[in-house]
Amino acid sequence: MSYYGEKGKKVKIKLLTINVHDSRIFMCSIVNILLLIFLKGGKFMNEKTKGVIAYLFGWLGGIIVLFGMKDNTKLTKFHACQSITLSVISVIAGAVLGFIPVVKYFGSLISLLIFVLQIVGMVKSYHEEDFQIPVISDLTKDIFKKQLDEE
Numbered sequence: 001m002s003y004y005g006e007k008g009k010k011v012k013i014k015l016l017t018i019n020v021h022d023s024r025i026f027m028c029s030i031v032n033i034l035l036l037i038f039l040k041g042g043k044f045m046n047e048k049t050k051g052v053i054a055y056l057f058g059w060l061g062g063i064i065v066l067f068g069m070k071d072n073t074k075l076t077k078f079h080a081c082q083s084i085t086l087s088v089i090s091v092i093a094g095a096v097l098g099f100i101p102v103v104k105y106f107g108s109l110i111s112l113l114i115f116v117l118q119i120v121g122m123v124k125s126y127h128e129e130d131f132q133i134p135v136i137s138d139l140t141k142d143i144f145k146k147q148l149d150e151e
Contacts, residue, residue, distance in 0.1 A: 045069070047072070047073050047075070047076045047128065048125065048126045048127075048128060050065050050069060050072065050076050050079075050080075051065075051075075051076050051079040051080075051121075051122070051125025051126065051128075052122045052125055052126050053065055054066075054076075054079050054080040054083040054125070055079065055083045055086075055118045055119075055121040055122040055125060056118075056122060058083065058086075058087035058090075058118075059083070059084045059087035059088060059091075061080075061083060062080040062081065062082075062083035062084035062087065063080075063084060065079075065080040065083075066080040066081060066084070066144075066147060074148065075128065075130060076125075077144075077147060077148055077150075078130075078140070078148060079121065079125045079131070081140045081143070081144040081147060081148060082121065082131075082132075082133065082136065082137060082140045083118070083121065084140075084144075085136055085139055085140040085143065085144075086114055086117060086118060086121070086133075086136060089114065089136065090110070090111055090114040093107055093110045093111070093114075094107055094110075094111055097110065117133060117136075
């Protein structure tokens, strides 16, 4: 894999591969791509792509976009923070509701709803629209107040 870095220099990146299972190779490739994005600081990405990455990779993508990439707009920071909040709520809801036999299917519906919200978030982020989920956006603004206020 190669791309053209700063000042037109061609940079080669060697990806890790493991010949055990296809899923492990795929996960190693995703981790390598995320590390590349983090190490380069998102210099070769526009705001649309950063927002999509934040929702696509859940809490990990949100953290990388929020803390690893410089020169983010306020809207991109908000999408990254909202992605982290959505992912954490999904994990907590799945863990809590997964142990209660009667409500187990309700937990699956919540996970499906959060998945749909992440898809909508990716689309809205790509179109550079302000997408605020009613309760979750207020929670996001409270939790990430310091990060959202920074310029």
